[in-house]
């Protein structure tokens with residue numbers, strides 16, 4: 001029975017884009033069926049090690065805003081968890097809705113969240129740049145964190161304050177000394193992990209997804225600033241609000257979702 005105001009994926013607003021990549025059998029996002037996930041006792045703790053000095057800029061790419069990191073050295077890395085190799089942080093971004101009732105890409109037992117953070121890393125043991133890794137099945141590792149509306153997120157505010165400078169598509173602003181670890185939940189030992197894809201074109205099946213069980217809280221006003229961004233560039237006549245920039249859930253196609261917790 002659905003509670004008032006609760007939306008399930010079938011009420012998701014339409015999304016203009018390929019619903020399922022042709023021939024893809026490990027597409028993302030997915031619905032995580034908690035009772036069908038399999039506890040894997042061999043999964044190690046995740047060990048993110050980020051240097052805030054590698055933070056460089058924020059870019060509105062016309063789909064989301066990316067907080068970009070200098071990934072020319074192994075200064076901001078992710079290891080452990082399900083990962084065999086060392087992965088280098090290159091950017092983080094978010095997906096969100098026009099209302100707080102939906103916006104996340106992954107769902108947990110069909111439950112939607114108002115937004116979802118993606119921290120994107122590429123395999124620096126095997127590849128020499130992101131563009132190469134994104135084409136390989138073990139090329140990327142993305143941490144997903146659900147956002148809920150609640151208390152103001154102190155660490156996020158510096159980012160929120162910078163967003164008006166990148167209101168339009170293709171705008172860039174310098175953004176430095178931001179520690180992305182402040183956006184992780186307090187407990188990063190409990191997560192789900194599965195083999196998937198990018199959720200936006202080119203939709204390549206290159207991603208080891210690591211979805212945090214614990215969400216973070218942001219205030220209604222902080223998320224409202226995300227919605228003040230635009231999909232459109234300054235020159236375009238009709239301005240379109242950057243909202244509902246999520247892909248709908250894709251078929252599991254027999255994949256197993258592992259959990260690091262019982």
Ligand SMILES: NS(=O)(=O)c1cc(F)cc(F)c1
Pocket residue numbers: 118120142197198199200201202203
């Ligand atoms: N949304 S996502 O994390 O799958 C993603 C990450 C990325 F680096 C490029 C993309 F096009 C999409």
Ligand SMILES: [Zn+2]
Pocket residue numbers: 093094095118199
């Ligand atoms: Zn994403």
